[in-house]
Amino acid sequence: MSQDASTDGDLRNTGLSLKHDREWDYELDRIVDAVEERNATKVGLQFPEGLKRRGPAVADDLRALTDDDVTYMLSGQPCYGACDLDTYLMRRTDVFVHFGHSPMKESDKIIYVPLFSNVDPFPMMEDALDELPEEDVGLVTTAQHMNRFEEMKEWLESEGYSVHTRKGDDRLTHEGQVLGCNYASADIDADQVLYVGGGKFHPLGLAMEHPDKKVVIADPVNNVVTVADTEKFMKQRYGAVHRAMDAEKWGVIFCTKIGQGRWEMAEEIVNENDDAYLITMDEVTPDRLRNFDMDAFVNTGCPRITTDDGPQFHKPMLTPGEYRIAVGDEPLDSLSFDTFHGTW
Amino acid sequence: MSQDASTDGDLRNTGLSLKHDREWDYELDRIVDAVEERNATKVGLQFPEGLKRRGPAVADDLRALTDDDVTYMLSGQPCYGACDLDTYLMRRTDVFVHFGHSPMKESDKIIYVPLFSNVDPFPMMEDALDELPEEDVGLVTTAQHMNRFEEMKEWLESEGYSVHTRKGDDRLTHEGQVLGCNYASADIDADQVLYVGGGKFHPLGLAMEHPDKKVVIADPVNNVVTVADTEKFMKQRYGAVHRAMDAEKWGVIFCTKIGQGRWEMAEEIVNENDDAYLITMDEVTPDRLRNFDMDAFVNTGCPRITTDDGPQFHKPMLTPGEYRIAVGDEPLDSLSFDTFHGTW
Numbered sequence: 001m002s003q004d005a006s007t008d009g010d011l012r013n014t015g016l017s018l019k020h021d022r023e024w025d026y027e028l029d030r031i032v033d034a035v036e037e038r039n040a041t042k043v044g045l046q047f048p049e050g051l052k053r054r055g056p057a058v059a060d061d062l063r064a065l066t067d068d069d070v071t072y073m074l075s076g077q078p079c080y081g082a083c084d085l086d087t088y089l090m091r092r093t094d095v096f097v098h099f100g101h102s103p104m105k106e107s108d109k110i111i112y113v114p115l116f117s118n119v120d121p122f123p124m125m126e127d128a129l130d131e132l133p134e135e136d137v138g139l140v141t142t143a144q145h146m147n148r149f150e151e152m153k154e155w156l157e158s159e160g161y162s163v164h165t166r167k168g169d170d171r172l173t174h175e176g177q178v179l180g181c182n183y184a185s186a187d188i189d190a191d192q193v194l195y196v197g198g199g200k201f202h203p204l205g206l207a208m209e210h211p212d213k214k215v216v217i218a219d220p221v222n223n224v225v226t227v228a229d230t231e232k233f234m235k236q237r238y239g240a241v242h243r244a245m246d247a248e249k250w251g252v253i254f255c256t257k258i259g260q261g262r263w264e265m266a267e268e269i270v271n272e273n274d275d276a277y278l279i280t281m282d283e284v285t286p287d288r289l290r291n292f293d294m295d296a297f298v299n300t301g302c303p304r305i306t307t308d309d310g311p312q313f314h315k316p317m318l319t320p321g322e323y324r325i326a327v328g329d330e331p332l333d334s335l336s337f338d339t340f341h342g343t344w
Numbered sequence: 345m346s347q348d349a350s351t352d353g354d355l356r357n358t359g360l361s362l363k364h365d366r367e368w369d370y371e372l373d374r375i376v377d378a379v380e381e382r383n384a385t386k387v388g389l390q391f392p393e394g395l396k397r398r399g400p401a402v403a404d405d406l407r408a409l410t411d412d413d414v415t416y417m418l419s420g421q422p423c424y425g426a427c428d429l430d431t432y433l434m435r436r437t438d439v440f441v442h443f444g445h446s447p448m449k450e451s452d453k454i455i456y457v458p459l460f461s462n463v464d465p466f467p468m469m470e471d472a473l474d475e476l477p478e479e480d481v482g483l484v485t486t487a488q489h490m491n492r493f494e495e496m497k498e499w500l501e502s503e504g505y506s507v508h509t510r511k512g513d514d515r516l517t518h519e520g521q522v523l524g525c526n527y528a529s530a531d532i533d534a535d536q537v538l539y540v541g542g543g544k545f546h547p548l549g550l551a552m553e554h555p556d557k558k559v560v561i562a563d564p565v566n567n568v569v570t571v572a573d574t575e576k577f578m579k580q581r582y583g584a585v586h587r588a589m590d591a592e593k594w595g596v597i598f599c600t601k602i603g604q605g606r607w608e609m610a611e612e613i614v615n616e617n618d619d620a621y622l623i624t625m626d627e628v629t630p631d632r633l634r635n636f637d638m639d640a641f642v643n644t645g646c647p648r649i650t651t652d653d654g655p656q657f658h659k660p661m662l663t664p665g666e667y668r669i670a671v672g673d674e675p676l677d678s679l680s681f682d683t684f685h686g687t688w
Contacts, residue, residue, distance in 0.1 A: 044624075049635050050635070052635040052636050052637075053635060053636060053637035055621070055636065056593060056621045056636075056637065056638070059621055071611065071614065071615075071622065072621070072622065073598070073622045073623075073624050074621055074622065074623045074624070074636070075623075075624060075625070076597065076623040076624055076625030076628075076632055076633070076636070077624075077625055077626070077632075078631075078632060086624075088600050088624070088626070089624050249400060253420065254417070256432050267415065270415065271415075277399070277400045277403055277416070277418055278415065278416065278417045278418065279417075279418045279419075279420040280388075280417050280418070280419060280420055280421075280430075280432070280433050281419070281420030281421055282421070282432070283627075284420075287422075288420055288421075288422060289420070291393050291394070291396040291397060292396050292397060292399065292400075292418070292420070293396075293397035293400065294400075
């Protein structure tokens with residue numbers, strides 16, 4: 001394996017990384033088949049944020065391939081993951097296509113188009129070997145690189161590694177797959193894990209969930225190898241917990257999105273704590289919480305809103321586990337990453 | 345009538361205006377009766393943005409008045425008007441209370457608590473007389489001052505005016521009431537209209553919808569009398585239309601909120617224009633549209649998002665009528681304010 005000229009150098013912050021994975025397979029044939037089979041007149045298309053700009057061109061291609069009486073509707077709802085399904089649009093269309101995420105749960109109503117990346121992962125994997133001195137190594141990746149997972153595993157084995165992989169739990173579709181909220185596929189018997197994929201979002205969650213493991217990031221999108229460093233994030237979490245310890249009024253957020261509702265957990269907190277108030281919402285944003293006169297929030301919904309967007313909220317925002325520490329139910333050293341298991 | 349000391353001077357931008365209407369009647373007895381009657385265990389409470397901070401205290405008062413097994417849930421969804429009903433929370437609670445807006449349509453599932461203001465409107469109405477030289481005058485107000493509408497009318501008559509009022513259409517609950525999207529109650533036979541209420545949101549819509557009438561604002565919340573001036577707004581609207589004339593790709597927004605869906609209007613545009621793409625969403629915000637690669641947007645949902653928040657969007661955002669001008673179907677001088685009629 002050798003690097004070619006187009007993959008020389010760290011592309012973070014250059015804007016060039018986008019060009020790496022410009023071509024996607026939208027699986028138009030599969031969509032057209034479903035439209036014809038169901039005599040569909042309304043078709044919903046949902047793209048993740050980063051691909052929403054491709055929506056009109058995909059709709060144009062589909063228009064050209066189907067009857068004139070088919071109306072294509074693009075979802076304008078925010079979409080960052082498999083649990084951001086636009087259920088309103090799904091219920092009101094004959095065919096509903098969700099692009100870019102693997103199914104959290106299969107449903108006849110939905111066509112999932114995974115959008116695999118065409119970027120070559122091997123040059124960065126080769127660079128990553130220097131950071132992986134032990135024989136046992138875990139291997140994980142995201143939905144968009146899943147199509148080459150077996151190849152990656154075989155390549156590591158050919159380099160002399162004993163590669164540990166597992167499917168994780170019901171929330172995950174594929175062997176070796178991680179989600180922003182679930183790293184059960186890294187519950188393997190190795191002290192080092194190789195994450196192949198773009199960005200730091202997933203490997204940071206992985207490293208926080210598995211603080212005992214070294215997490216090496218082979219990023220073929222930005223052309224860089226790094227080691228996940230959770231120190232800054234952990235400091236931020238401890239800071240939030242400490243600031244929340246003085247809270248007199250707590251807002252307990254119950255997220256109404258499919259796959260994010262932890263009702264018993266939310267109800268238990270408000271039943272036990274007279275100063276806790278249940279707040280229900282779909283998108284959890286700083287704007288929406290600003291008008292509530294609370295001293296701190298507990299988010300029983302997506303843990304990545306809490307940990308990654310935390311500093312943007314006007315008051316400390318904790319995970320349910322962090323809340324237990326702040327109110328004195330658990331010791332400070334029990335602080336751990338909040339993950340989601342199971343499906344809808 | 346004479347002004348007392350506490351209402352001397354223009355309170356806009358002082359922060360003092362809030363103190364004017366500090367006391368609200370939350371009609372707790374009516375809510376408690378409904379909870380007991382329906383043996384409710386889950387009660388939803390929805391407040392407009394400006395009153396969300398009162399939510400915890402209202403929940404505390406209700407907790408003290410009802411059984412321990414009742415769980416109170418505060419809606420965290422944005423709420424600016426009667427059409428922002430949190431239908432998710434409504435469907436999942438035994439009693440659902442919507443505060444601060446009059447019903448657009450009655451429903452057994454919902455208790456509407458109007459939250460009338462306790463501010464005295466008469467000092468400002470007296471000041472407004474200088475701006476109302478003619479004998480015929482229209483009178484309108486918002487839901488929160490509706491409880492004194494008859495008094496206001498009688499007072500104007502005692503000052504020698506011939507007062508014109510009407511109920512407007514089905515979207516409006518009360519005689520003389522205006523909504524941000526409906527000013528049918530000002531379709532009266534007078535060239536001058538007195539608007540009694542806080543802020544400029546409603547009177548500006550009123551003046552744009554009725555450009556032939558002089559709209560005088562008696563604002564008892566900010567303690568000031570002004571005359572609505574639409575010039576700045578009209579310039580902004582013409583500017584948006586002109587910028588959109590070059591658009592090659594149009595995003596046509598269909599809003600999924602109750603009371604805002606104009607499906608035929610949206611469908612007609614995408615059927616006629618090959619460069620138009622339908623986008624469905626609930627909250628229409630600049631963030632949500634930024635990721636779509638469009639040159640301009642047409643909003644078939646709330647007209648106030650288009651006119652009041654327009655400059656915050658990264659691309660021109662037009663009402664359906666303005667879209668017809670931009671694409672050449674209608675002349676420039678047909679530009680008028682977009683209003684909503686009918687109910688859900």
